[in-house]
Amino acid sequence: MIERGGLQALRTLNRIAVLNCLRDSGRELTVTDLHRSTTLSRPTVKLALGDLLRDGLIVSPEELGGTTLRGGRPARRYTYNAHSGYVVGVVIGMQRIEVALADMTGTIVARQEVPAASGIERRSQLHVALLKIIEKTGLQLGCVRSMTIGTLGIVTPNGVAMRNETVPELSQEGYFESLRSDLPFPVAIENDANLAAAAEFAARSAIEVTDMVGLHVNTAIGSGVVLDSKLYRGANGAAGEMGFDQRMGWDKSHEVLVQAADDHNVSVRALFRLAGEGAAWASDCVEQFADAVAPGVIALLLTLDPPLMVIGGDICLAENVFGSRLIQALEVVLPVVPAISFSTLGRDCVLLGAIQRSLDEAHQNQTNQEISERPDLR
Secondary structure, three states: OOOHHHHHHHHHHHHHHHHHHHHHHOOOEEHHHHHHHHOOOHHHHHHHHHHHHHOOOEEOHHHHOOOOOOOOOOOOEEEEOOOOOEEEEEEEOOOEEEEEEEEOOOOEEEEEEEEOOOOOOHHHHHHHHHHHHHHHHOOOHHHEEEEEEEEOOEEOOOOOEEEOOOOHHHHOOOOOHHHHHHOOOOEEEEEHHHHHHHHHHHHOOOOOOOOEEEEEEOOOEEEEEEEOOEEEOOOOOOOOOHHHOHHHOOOOOHHHHHHHHHHOOOOHHHHHHHHHOOOHHHHHHHHHHHHHHHHHHHHHHHHHOOOEEEEEOHHHHHHHHHHHHHHHHHHHHOOOOOEEEEOOOHHHHHHHHHHHHHHHHHHHHHHHHHHHOOHHHO
16 A cells, blocks of 8 residues: 555656646647556546646636537646746847747747947846836746846856856856846856757757757857757867867957948948848958858867758858858868758747746756655655
8 A cells, every 4th residue: 555645746746747748748638638648547637637727837728718619518628837937038149138038838928139238237237128028028027937048158067157258247257146146036047059059959850960060150159069969068168169269260250240340330230131132341241251260160060070050140141141151161171061051040049049948947947846845756
């Protein structure tokens, strides 16, 4: 006979199994669907559903008026409650700061972009933008479950911004600690190119590729590495950080873009767009940029020999100009040039990667909370 404590522990595990099944499916499921997917008995599934409904983690569309009865009573359906919490994704770049609030399925419900103002700390701008979004949506900070900040530079595997040559303030000791202490939810820091690579890889889940290099190009260039279907950061978070070797050309490659953009009174993003539209001066600038970053790309591809490289960021606005010039340089050196594609996520790839990382943490914390309430499961 199983003792009462053991029964309660088993009930918790059943709740987790049903919750995970509903969350991962992304659709409405019946008791029969859940019975088949989890292999739990129908009475056990019903018991778990009752608990989850009570706690607001799932909803039944019928109770929300989402079903029209026709020809008899249909099987009751259940779905994960997308509004049981919210997560935040943030991108801190050289020229702008982006903040987005998403529900528990990753759907963005509000976002704000502000220019990175000189003389004002980026963390302060971030904090203000976040509070404005919360106010605009009528929510409370307590509804947020997790936040991930994508930033330039090296970020250690345990989430410390260690070295940032482009925006030095971000790697000041304890720079993000004030945010962590002021906000009532976990705040994670991750390299922007790593987040972009993770998002791009997830978007290509149907492709049978386990290794990938991602190039992320806005004003600056960075790279993320996926090996064996997992983001690879390296022992110290420096994997793919070619910009720290001056021979690779990445550290100063942005200067040609910034100078040309300033000379023509446009942003770097607008420069890329103009190059894509055929403006000669902008195309020449993008080709110079491609030549400058090619040595680092070549070194990265020779080291890893991936089957796929995905290029994302604002550079996608000039993909024909940048792509053709870069491939020319690769073909001179590489024995085999990998498949190269441009992002399907557009300029939001880092933001979407940050949201997905926040979701992963929020979902894991949801499961951990279930377990923490059962000491015998720890």
